[in-house]
Amino acid sequence: MADRPLPDGALDLVATRFKIMSEPLRLRLLQLLQHGERSVGELTELCSTSQPNVSKHLKILQTGGLVTRQQKGNTVYYAIADQSIFTLCELVCSSIEERLKTQAQVFSTT
Amino acid sequence: MADRPLPDGALDLVATRFKIMSEPLRLRLLQLLQHGERSVGELTELCSTSQPNVSKHLKILQTGGLVTRQQKGNTVYYAIADQSIFTLCELVCSSIEERLKTQAQVFSTT
DNA sequence: GACAAATATAACTATGTCGGCATATACTGA
């Protein structure tokens, strides 16, 4: 609720965070990790895309601090690093839902 | 708090919203509109970029439903359509802040 | 050490996006 404008350099940081979350596959990965860590192999199976592609996106998520990486023996497990991610998604979902409802009403002029 | 996963097609919609908010200039425009409508000319002056560029980004914001457009005579006023935008930004800011603090602690091993 | 499995990286292509410039459109007033 603080009314301070975003600090000057902060705009870029915030934009970067949003950009990381602006790819459907990355959102899907986050969603798959929501209830616990998963290996790259598991994620690849669940995403119907190539393993290199999954690795690349996981790296982006990790670099952005959204996900943590832990190696156990031969396999690597990724996990959510920041639960606020899901709050963001819920907020956006609600906003979109409301907008679509409003748009829909335009057509139901009884 | 609902624990339902995002509906299937929703991922793309959410990603699209995040993508719209992933450009510094667009965030800047939203910030400038936070306390009331502004004309394209005003926004252009405050953004140190070209007027066509501002118009283009405003169109993207409008198409995404983040901003409304109202024409009064010769000038066009844009305004925030969805206040939840700022909640998103604050959440991201807090998250980044916390992460940076954590990273900073690594260096202060007294 | 040799092999197999899991993950990461590199090189490439195709597509998307930003910003600038020129220009078109819309409105106002004389």
Added chain:
DNA sequence: TCAGTATATGCCGACATAGTTATATTTGTC
């Protein structure tokens, strides 16, 4: 109607990004 102002659009070049394929790297097993 003509000039002037405000905004939008089209085109272009530079650059970033997603996905694929091939390959490298790491780890565990024999």
